[in-house]
Amino acid sequence: xxxxxxxxxxxxxxxxxxxxxxxxxxxxxxxxxxxxxxxxxxxxxxxxxxxxxxxxxxxxxxxxxxxxxxxxxxxxxxxxxxxxxxxxxxxxxxxxxxxxxxxxxxxxxxxxxxxxxxxxxxxxxxxxxxxxxxxxxxxxxxxxxxxxxxxxxxxxxxxxxxxxxxxxxxxxxxxxxxxxxxxxxxxxxxxxxxxxxxxxxxxxxxxxxxxxxxxxxxxxxxxxxxxxxxxxxxxxxxxxxxxxxxxxxxxxxxxxxxxxxxxxxxxxxxxxxxxxxxxxxxxxxxxxxxxxxxxxxxxxxxxxxxxxxxxxxxxxxxxxxxxxxxxxxxxxxxxxxxxxxxxxxxxxxxxxxxxxxxxxxxxxxxxxxxxxxxxxxxxxxxxxxxxxxxxxxxxxxxxxxxxxxxxxxxxxxxxxxxxxxxxxxxxxxxxxxxxx
Numbered sequence: 001x002x003x004x005x006x007x008x009x010x011x012x013x014x015x016x017x018x019x020x021x022x023x024x025x026x027x028x029x030x031x032x033x034x035x036x037x038x039x040x041x042x043x044x045x046x047x048x049x050x051x052x053x054x055x056x057x058x059x060x061x062x063x064x065x066x067x068x069x070x071x072x073x074x075x076x077x078x079x080x081x082x083x084x085x086x087x088x089x090x091x092x093x094x095x096x097x098x099x100x101x102x103x104x105x106x107x108x109x110x111x112x113x114x115x116x117x118x119x120x121x122x123x124x125x126x127x128x129x130x131x132x133x134x135x136x137x138x139x140x141x142x143x144x145x146x147x148x149x150x151x152x153x154x155x156x157x158x159x160x161x162x163x164x165x166x167x168x169x170x171x172x173x174x175x176x177x178x179x180x181x182x183x184x185x186x187x188x189x190x191x192x193x194x195x196x197x198x199x200x201x202x203x204x205x206x207x208x209x210x211x212x213x214x215x216x217x218x219x220x221x222x223x224x225x226x227x228x229x230x231x232x233x234x235x236x237x238x239x240x241x242x243x244x245x246x247x248x249x250x251x252x253x254x255x256x257x258x259x260x261x262x263x264x265x266x267x268x269x270x271x272x273x274x275x276x277x278x279x280x281x282x283x284x285x286x287x288x289x290x291x292x293x294x295x296x297x298x299x300x301x302x303x304x305x306x307x308x309x310x311x312x313x314x315x316x317x318x319x320x321x322x323x324x325x326x327x328x329x330x331x332x333x334x335x336x337x338x339x340x341x342x343x344x345x346x347x348x349x350x351x352x353x354x355x356x357x358x359x360x361x362x363x364x365x366x367x368x369x370x371x372x373x374x375x376x377x378x379x380x381x382x383x384x385x386x387x388x389x390x391x392x393x394x395x396x397x398x399x400x401x402x403x404x405x406x407x408x409x410x411x412x413x414x415x416x417x418x419x420x421x422x423x424x425x426x427x428x429x430x431x432x433x434x435x436x
Contacts, residue, residue: 008320010320015319019316020074021322023315023317023326024326025330026316027076029200029352030312032331034079035053035057035331038052038302042099044093051224051226055227057331060331061330061335065329067285067289068323070287071281072321073279073284074310075281075324078305079296080258082254086254087099091247103300106251107293107298110255110290110304112252113255113286123278125418125421132366136364136381137260137261138265139360140382140384140394141360142361143357143361144385145311147386149346149349149357150176153346153347154172155350171206171211176346180351183199183351186198187355195315199352202350206345211345213345226300228298230300249425254390254392257395259285259306261394262307262308263282267279267282268363269360269363270311281321289306310324313327376402384398396426399423400427403415
């Protein structure tokens, strides 16, 4: 215990061993669904489902352990939810790349993101964001998590780009509502492990209701032979210049601002940021994310990022990198039992995501809503994340609108030049995507 305290500074950060383990377990249960969702989307590009599931567990495990040890922060790394869609439907289906060529682009984007994370430009871009933006990031990520939980539970449907109420009387949505209420009561009574207990109870009740799927087999021998080291760098010459640049820029920009949005949003809500809104350990987490993306591409999975579900573990007491190490170890232990990931039903995940999303809304009280040059960009950032289901798009809407409004009000000189560079980068990415 003393060695753990010394290495992770548990006492200094007001953490306890029980809180770190509980937080790490909670984050694991809140993110384990990715082990089933990520391969499900990537299989649409022709990749083997079982191999991608194994790669997802390995990369989430190793990436989280590395980030926890290096950054000493409770943020977990895993293949991001938005990247498989970009991989499958844009790079492979729209641009005509094979999945082997798409993995090569993921590898290159990871290397570029790693260099960006270690360069002074990363800190320069983060510092350029006005303080109210960092409160807006927290609220936007909270709504993003909430919508994700509601959709996965069937309480909300998202078909043909339209949101609607789900089949509220169906077993899944009803069970999700019960889980939310139970978790809320446990939180009110300050029961330790409220989120984890709520998830466990919901999952168990879902078995007789047919909501929690029991796996056909408990153990599956890990096999990466169908996806590992299959990168095809011929994409650099096979793809036209505009689609090539668009694909790489989309991957790098998405990786950067998914990470920045999650780290500053979740970290700010938890009180981890300093007086200027900067997050200790941010550089290390982002660098690990870039390295994990490169390793993931070699094994056969899409881009890796700091997952917003880390907020669930933080709410349960996670304060240091020890909790991320716990989550990582659980992902590695899951690898031979990957079929169990299918038991992480949307109904069970709804409660922690909704409760965390609710808590992250508190930051909006720190935004000066009467000044349009601040309130409009913050508002667009907040609503942009859930409405477009993309943290990066929300950041883009906020940054570009801020630059435009400040120029129109004759206050262009008050804007950090790095923010104009960021706005130009977003516009270039959008233009290339339209031309590709």
